Amino acid sequence: MPGKPHRHPSLRINAHSDTDAVSHWLSEYTASPQTWRAYQREAERLLLWLAQQPLSLNDVDRAVLQAFEAFLADPQPSTVWVGPSKPRQHPEWRPFRGPLSAASRRQSLVILQGMFSWLVEAGWVSHNPFRLMRDKSRRLNNQAPRIERYLEKSLWDWLWMWLQREVDGHPRAQFEQARRRIIFAFAYMLAPRISEMAAANMGDIYQREGRWWWEVTGKGAKLAQVPVPDDFMRHLAQWREALGLTPQPLFQEDTPLLRSLNGQRSISDNQLYRLIRATFQQAADALEQEGGSKAQIEALRHATPHWLRHTAITHQAQAGISLRYLAESARHARLETTSRYLHNEDEQWHHEQQRHRLHSTSPE
Numbered sequence: 070m071p072g073k074p075h076r077h078p079s080l081r082i083n084a085h086s087d088t089d090a091v092s093h094w095l096s097e098y099t100a101s102p103q104t105w106r107a108y109q110r111e112a113e114r115l116l117l118w119l120a121q122q123p124l125s126l127n128d129v130d131r132a133v134l135q136a137f138e139a140f141l142a143d144p145q146p147s148t149v150w151v152g153p154s155k156p157r158q159h160p161e162w163r164p165f166r167g168p169l170s171a172a173s174r175r176q177s178l179v180i181l182q183g184m185f186s187w188l189v190e191a192g193w194v195s196h197n198p199f200r201l202m203r204d205k206s207r208r209l210n211n212q213a214p215r216i217e218r219y220l221e222k223s224l225w226d227w228l229w230m231w232l233q234r235e236v237d238g239h240p241r242a243q244f245e246q247a248r249r250r251i252i253f254a255f256a257y258m259l260a261p262r263i264s265e266m267a268a269a270n271m272g273d274i275y276q277r278e279g280r281w282w283w284e285v286t287g288k289g290a291k292l293a294q295v296p297v298p299d300d301f302m303r304h305l306a307q308w309r310e311a312l313g314l315t316p317q318p319l320f321q322e323d324t325p326l327l328r329s330l331n332g333q334r335s336i337s338d339n340q341l342y343r344l345i346r347a348t349f350q351q352a353a354d355a356l357e358q359e360g361g362s363k364a365q366i367e368a369l370r371h372a373t374p375h376w377l378r379h380t381a382i383t384h385q386a387q388a389g390i391s392l393r394y395l396a397e398s399a400r401h402a403r404l405e406t407t408s409r410y411l412h413n414e415d416e417q418w419h420h421e422q423q424r425h426r427l428h429s430t431s432p433e
Contacts, residue, residue: 080191087116087126090193093182100290102264102338106216111180114141127194129185131201134178141169141177154343184220219379220372222387224365228352229253241330244311249348251308252327252341258301259283261383263345265372267338271314271345272322274305295397345374 084090091112106192118140119125124133144150144165152163169177182199189197220228232250236242257268265285273284274297306316310333325335336344353369375408385395 082191082193084191084193087119087193090126090188090191091116091184093191094187100181101288103262104288108180108184108252110164110186111177114177115181117164126185126188129194129198131198134198134202137179138174142169150195154341154346199399218372218376219383220368220376222384223364224368225257225380225384227356227361227365228369229257231352231355232348243334244330247308247311248327248346249346251304253348253377254301254304255326256345256374257381257384258298259295260378261285262287263341265336266327267336267341269326270322271309271318271324271326272320273326274318275320276317293397295312323355342374345377346372 082090084093095105095112098108115137116126118137119129119303122128129137131403134280150163151165151167152161154166178199180318182197185194185197185199188194221304230290232246232253236246252266255261255269261269265287269283269285275282275284281299281302282293284292285295286292302317305318307316309316312328327336327341328334345398349369349372353366356369357366381394
């Protein structure tokens, strides 16, 4: 039976089922809510799929992994596995929004490889099936591919101008537009994770020796201070005016930076996620009506809130901010992570490649 209790002599965790064992693994990531949610999602997909077989984690071998990877590319039957974004408790909730791209499948397997390594050490499973991946071109590691899920500068410029458009005179519509502007300004100027945005207080933006900084507790409960561009302070002043506040944050002002429609309460990660996704969809509809390019329309339709962080870091790199400071602002533990956002060399490579001609007399 899947998930059945087993007591191996080397068992090092107090678990009675696969779900228990995975919960122990996930508990290692409680200090990083975004990581925990991403890992929980991938582990849950695997456990639900195994239950349909029926198989346990200890039954997973190379053949099972291949079948699971194929399933990620086409989760069938779709009526059982695929559906719109809904809260986990909703009867229409499904594990997938659609088939996973090659990059998403790879990321899922990277996460599960780490999970199996931990479960082997915990004594819950006897082997890590990923160790059987002998093909070097397919072997998984933690060196993720370069970031490609971001908005190109021309598309971002259009989106930002679209957000500046006036809305009808209804106070609620004006408030919602002001909120969208500060959300996207925040995301683009400071590259926060969505949980960091939802948790931000006004007093987290503070002044030191005439310069503005953002104090944030990020991934792994690490405290950081990030320089705040003047552009953001101008938009923050406009947002605070919409809330009936002074232009600049007060010392240790303990009120939410982003607010619900009543202008007082904070908003949750999930609410913020849905708001950003809805804005992307509305923008895609607007761009389609304007006759925009199909590629840009599809980019907006597929964009998620995390694309904004990728966009911010990528555009900072393209603006010439040095790798050292870029890594500090992004709060990456390793420079290798930040280097995934560097696309400038591609432009130079493409430019120099134009020197290679079919014939020496090819027109300039």
